[in-house]
Amino acid sequence: MLAYFGPQGTFTEQAARGFASPQQELVPFDTVPAALAATRRGETEAACVPVENSVEGAVPATMDALTEGAPLVAVAEAVLPVRFSVLVRPGGEPVRTVASHPHALAQVRHWLAEHLPTAEVVATTSTAAAARAVLNGEFDAAVSAPVAVRHYPLEVLATDVADVRDAKTRFLLVRRPGPLPEPTGHDRTSVVCTVPDRVGVLSDLLSELALRRINLTRIESRPTKGKLGEYRFYIDLDGHVAEPRVGDALAALHRHCPQTRFLGSYPKAEPGGPVVGSEEFVAAAEWVDSIRRGHGA
Numbered sequence: 001m002l003a004y005f006g007p008q009g010t011f012t013e014q015a016a017r018g019f020a021s022p023q024q025e026l027v028p029f030d031t032v033p034a035a036l037a038a039t040r041r042g043e044t045e046a047a048c049v050p051v052e053n054s055v056e057g058a059v060p061a062t063m064d065a066l067t068e069g070a071p072l073v074a075v076a077e078a079v080l081p082v083r084f085s086v087l088v089r090p091g092g093e094p095v096r097t098v099a100s101h102p103h104a105l106a107q108v109r110h111w112l113a114e115h116l117p118t119a120e121v122v123a124t125t126s127t128a129a130a131a132r133a134v135l136n137g138e139f140d141a142a143v144s145a146p147v148a149v150r151h152y153p154l155e156v157l158a159t160d161v162a163d164v165r166d167a168k169t170r171f172l173l174v175r176r177p178g179p180l181p182e183p184t185g186h187d188r189t190s191v192v193c194t195v196p197d198r199v200g201v202l203s204d205l206l207s208e209l210a211l212r213r214i215n216l217t218r219i220e221s222r223p224t225k226g227k228l229g230e231y232r233f234y235i236d237l238d239g240h241v242a243e244p245r246v247g248d249a250l251a252a253l254h255r256h257c258p259q260t261r262f263l264g265s266y267p268k269a270e271p272g273g274p275v276v277g278s279e280e281f282v283a284a285a286e287w288v289d290s291i292r293r294g295h296g297a
C-alpha cells in the first residue's frame, strides 16, 4: 500500500500513481503528517508527499513531518507541471467563496483578482479537499488539479489557470530506512541539520560542500519550535551518499552538527546540474590507505 496526501484528486495522487506498481493500492490521507505516520507505523510501504513548488517554495508541513518522529528516507522524486482548474457546482450560482490549498491560491492570485475579484478566498488542507467542500456546499468554487473533476461531479469554470507558466511541484516517495537506491550518476541527497548556536556554523557547513565541489540545490531554514532563534537547515545537494565525495561531506556535516538527519539519496527526476566525478576522491583515499599499509608515500 502507498499512502498519499489526499483526498482523491490531489496533485500528490497523480505523483503517487507514477510511483506505484500496478498492483499497489493507493491510500489517501487528509494531511501530510497522517500519510507519513501510516508509513512510520508500517501500515503502508511508502508515502508520497509534496516537498517544493517552483512558485511558492517549500511545503512546511512536509519539512516538519520528515524531521519530527521516527526517521523516514526518500527513495524517489517526481516533478509535475502545475496548472489548475476552477471547479463549481453545476447550475451557475454566483461565486462568493473560492477555496484551495495555500500553495495553489498563491499560484493563482492574479487570476483570482482578475476573474473573481469579489470572491472571499479560503484555505483548505488540499486542492481536492476544496473540491470536496464545494460539492458539500461549503464553498462556491475550488482551485483544483484538473484530475479532481473525475472524482467530484463538478463543473469546470476555467482550465489552464496559472499566474506563472511552467510552474512545477516536486514530490518525494519516502519509506522507513532500508537499502538505499543504487547511485545513477544523477542523484540528489537530502539532509536536515539542527545547528548548534555557534559563530560561523552555517558557513562551516557550506564550506564543507564547496571544498568537495558539491552542488547545493536547495537550502531552507525552519524553526525547531523550541527556543526562539533555534533553526534547522534543510539541505539538498547533487550526488549520492554512496559516492566517496558525498559520504565524506556528510561525515563533515555531522562533525559540525551532530544533530544531522539523513533524508535520502535518490535519482533526480530532472537530471541536470554540473556532474562532478568522485575519481580523485577515490584515488586520494587509496593513496592514504596505501601509506597506512606501509606501501606508498
Ligand SMILES: O=C(O)C(=O)C[C@]1(C(=O)O)C=C[C@@H](O)C=C1
Residues within 6 Å of the ligand: 005, 009, 010, 011, 012, 013, 050, 053, 059, 082, 101, 103, 104, 125, 126, 127, 128, 145, 169
Ligand atoms: O493539494 C494538492 O493537490 C497537493 O497535492 C498539494 C500541492 C502543494 O503542496 O503544493 C501540490 C501541488 C500544487 O502546487 C498545489 C498543492
